[in-house]
Amino acid sequence: MDIKAQNYHDFSGLAALKKEAAQSPEEAAMPVARQFEALFVQMMLKSMRDTVPEGGLFSDSGQKMYQDMLDSQLSVSMSEHQGIGLAEVIAKQLARQQGVSESSSGELTATADSLRLQLRQARIQEMASGADMSSLER
Structure with a gap:
């Protein structure tokens, strides 16, 4: 142009x-x-x-x-x-x-969902390890 x-x-x-x-x-x-x-x-x-x-x-x-x-x-x-x-x-x-x-919005949504799932799993593992530690301290 x-x-x-x-x-x-x-x-x-x-x-x-x-x-x-x-x-x-x-x-x-x-x-x-x-x-x-x-x-x-x-x-x-x-x-x-x-x-x-x-x-x-x-x-x-x-x-x-x-x-x-x-x-x-x-x-x-x-x-x-x-x-x-x-x-x-x-x-x-x-x-x-x-x-x-x-770029396709489906790919962006899938990536965002994947990141959310990984974050939830990390929080669950953190909470579980915190609960295990608190039971050992008693």
Whole structure:
């Protein structure tokens, strides 16, 4: 899948990504993760800019608007290239979750039942050995 929102205001790319994600979620994991990473980086840049005191010779309302636009585009460009590594982690996590959900629920239930049975048997043996010890102490 090669659907990218190359500009921060490219809503048609996001709509196409949503459509493709509905059809094949496995293939859409990485592009969706990249979009999330871009949003995260944009919020991080905005928070960083908020820590810098405002004012100065060239400060006006237009500068803030252009800085916001720059941060938005920068975040999309960063996530499309190397990024900060968040997209890869998210994509791996999504793939792992999809792998678990695709396995048969019968196998998972059987494994859980087996573990419960082993736990009960261990408790019974522990109680039995405790009872044997208490009878020896009398």
